[in-house]
Amino acid sequence: MTEEVWVGTWRPHRPRGPIMALYSSPGPKYLIPPTTGFMKHTPTKVRAPAYSFRGAPLLLAENCSPGPRYSVNPKVLRTGKDLGPAFSILGRYHTKTTMTPGPGDYFPEKSTKYVFDSAPSHSISARTKTFRVDSTPGPAAYMLPMVMGPHTVGKASQPSYSIKGRSKLGGFSEDLHKTPGPAAYHQTDVQVTKFKAPQYTIAARVEPPGDKTLKPGPGAHSPEKVTLTKPCAPIVTFGIKHSDYMTPLILQVD
Numbered sequence: 001m002t003e004e005v006w007v008g009t010w011r012p013h014r015p016r017g018p019i020m021a022l023y024s025s026p027g028p029k030y031l032i033p034p035t036t037g038f039m040k041h042t043p044t045k046v047r048a049p050a051y052s053f054r055g056a057p058l059l060l061a062e063n064c065s066p067g068p069r070y071s072v073n074p075k076v077l078r079t080g081k082d083l084g085p086a087f088s089i090l091g092r093y094h095t096k097t098t099m100t101p102g103p104g105d106y107f108p109e110k111s112t113k114y115v116f117d118s119a120p121s122h123s124i125s126a127r128t129k130t131f132r133v134d135s136t137p138g139p140a141a142y143m144l145p146m147v148m149g150p151h152t153v154g155k156a157s158q159p160s161y162s163i164k165g166r167s168k169l170g171g172f173s174e175d176l177h178k179t180p181g182p183a184a185y186h187q188t189d190v191q192v193t194k195f196k197a198p199q200y201t202i203a204a205r206v207e208p209p210g211d212k213t214l215k216p217g218p219g220a221h222s223p224e225k226v227t228l229t230k231p232c233a234p235i236v237t238f239g240i241k242h243s244d245y246m247t248p249l250i251l252q253v254d
Helices: 108-115
Strands: none
Touching: none
């Protein structure tokens, strides 16, 4: 018989309320700004100066020969092409022919009135445009004279009176002296009769003189290209292939 270890009165049970340990946290959703590097550096730490490094440019960009990639025509020499007479084959030339009228393009039955005598004939056509230009005015183009008012023609008219607005000349509101009103006077500046207060102007900030030219960085220099203090490595170039049928240049004369 084994003795049971006393663990107290607590036994596993369902919690009465929510426990935060049972829920998952956001995890690495929130990130702390890094303290190294240049981009997104934490503002609470001092950022040290950073330098950029750039790779050295390739030598082929400045000194590049065709190499064996191009097959030079062996018939092309430094003096020109070394070829015999050659003929080319072209297609047949196309000649332009003019279209002449055939027998079906003529109508001899219509030539009787031009060859034989014929009676006079008249044709009926539509009205020409000249009649529209020389059209006469209609009844609505005339206006009868007025029979009422002062502008009648051929009849006596009664006296008529017109109603006009009140004139400012000779009225009670006419200003004969032309005296100025209160708005005609300008307010005098206080600084004209009293001591003038000091005035200050706001100007832009003056920058101290200095050198604003761009300075080269570490990536602008290529120490591997320096050949003044160090010997240069051998560089092999590819030339063109000469023809075997070309006579070599002989300078020695017997």
